[in-house]
Amino acid sequence: MTQPFPFSAIVGQEEMKLAIILTAIDQSIGGVLVFGDRGTGKSTAVRALAALLPPITAVVGCPVNSPDKESMPDWVKLDSFDTAEKQTPVVDLPLGVSEDRVTGALDIEKALTKGEKAFEPGLLASANRGFLYIDEVNLLEDHIVDLLLDVAQSGENLVEREGLSIRHPARFVLVGSGNPEEGELRPQLLDRFGLSLDVGSPKDIDTRIEVIRRRDAYENDYNAFMKLWTAEDATIRDQIVTARKQLALLAVTDDVLRDVAELCLALGSDGLRGELTLLKAARAYAAWLCAKEITRDHVKTVAPMALRHRLRRDPLDDAGSTARVDRVLEDVLN
Structure with missing residues (x-):
């Protein structure tokens, strides 16, 4: 199969x-x-x-x-x-x-x-x-x-x-x-x-060529293609197992909690689910990188994906949700 x-x-x-x-x-x-x-x-x-x-x-x-x-x-x-x-x-x-x-x-x-x-x-x-x-x-x-x-x-x-x-x-x-x-x-x-x-679709020609090349190899040289990339998937799976063990070892500092709360407050996200999700995502990202502690950089990396769908609509701001998150990130976390 x-x-x-x-x-x-x-x-x-x-x-x-x-x-x-x-x-x-x-x-x-x-x-x-x-x-x-x-x-x-x-x-x-x-x-x-x-x-x-x-x-x-x-x-x-x-x-x-x-x-x-x-x-x-x-x-x-x-x-x-x-x-x-x-x-x-x-x-x-x-x-x-x-x-x-x-x-x-x-x-x-x-x-x-x-x-x-x-x-x-x-x-x-x-x-x-x-x-x-x-x-x-x-x-x-x-x-x-x-x-x-x-x-x-x-x-x-x-x-x-x-x-x-x-x-x-x-x-x-x-x-x-x-x-x-x-x-x-x-x-x-x-x-x-x-x-x-x-x-979105890739905009540069080299990336699009590589997409076509890999898909063609998957369809026409399936066994060799899967042998190569299944090993890569196994490496990622091992990293996920390691990161799961690392989660419990990552303490949350007051500075990180303050960054998370200030960012969500500045964005006007409803409720506290945004803060909790952002903190969990930052911790998982730090564990994925085998970091010793959660830092502001971890928070900044995952903030757009954790918060862009939690923003209230602003009829006076025609910027997209990602642009709004990036703008507040720059203002609050600099």
């Missing part, structure tokens, strides 16, 4: 790749939203994410990827509770998907053939402890958006229909991509993404 295009082989798009790596290092950052034109590598990068993620330990056959017997929902019936390593799930949520497919529903086959009232898990169960990817997220139907908002808030999926009352953990990192020309994203869902970025 053909594997997705390797993450490390993606040309350019450095901010997008960094955002995805930071989310893999610290999943509590809250996910990534990537907006841009068609053909800019958004879906390619997200689908390559699975190869970067270290494996998780889960009970074999558990539909919600429970780490042990004690954490399994009581409706899951297994003959044994052996655990094994498995790939961190990266689940696609397609447009037009039904609510039953997302949340799970009555298992019709068992109901008809055996007369049993059993639960058939949905995509939220499969995505637990992993990533849920939504392409064209801005075109998602409103009732599915409402459902995702409820689950993202509680970390639990509750299904009550056809005489069933089922609940299970549903903690996942939300990753979305879309084309802004096709519609805006609802503010409630936008706020659930930790990091946000805009991507």
Whole structure:
């Protein structure tokens, strides 16, 4: 079976790749939203994410990827509770998907053939402890958006229909991509993404040539191409594992906290989610660089992706959100 295009082989798009790596290092950052034109590598990068993620330990056959017997929902019936390593799930949520497919529903086959009232898990169960990817997220139907908002808030999926009352953990990192020309994203869902970025097509000829060269090699010399770049992906995965261990060792100084708070206050971002996300992203970036402490430079690097989607609209300022963040960064953190 053909594997997705390797993450490390993606040309350019450095901010997008960094955002995805930071989310893999610290999943509590809250996910990534990537907006841009068609053909800019958004879906390619997200689908390559699975190869970067270290494996998780889960009970074999558990539909919600429970780490042990004690954490399994009581409706899951297994003959044994052996655990094994498995790939961190990266689940696609397609447009037009039904609510039953997302949340799970009555298992019709068992109901008809055996007369049993059993639960058939949905995509939220499969995505637990992993990533849920939504392409064209801005075109998602409103009732599915409402459902995702409820689950993202509680970390639990509750299904009550056809005489069933089922609940299970549903903690996942939300990753979305879309084309802004096709519609805006609802503010409630936008706020659930930790990091946000805009991507565009490369403007210089050499970069475009390299994109074409690598894609052609992937399609026409697949084995040799994958042998080269799979090793590069493995190196990134090892760095992510190292960075995860480094996270707990990075103390947060009062100076960094003050920089984070002053920056968000100057930008007028709503609530405190911006500060918390910015701090987590700066810590993950420092861990990625194997730094001994979080510095102002780390904060400045990740601030645009953590804050650009949290700004209030200013009718008197026609500058884009990235330009506004950069301007405030210069004023506040100099």
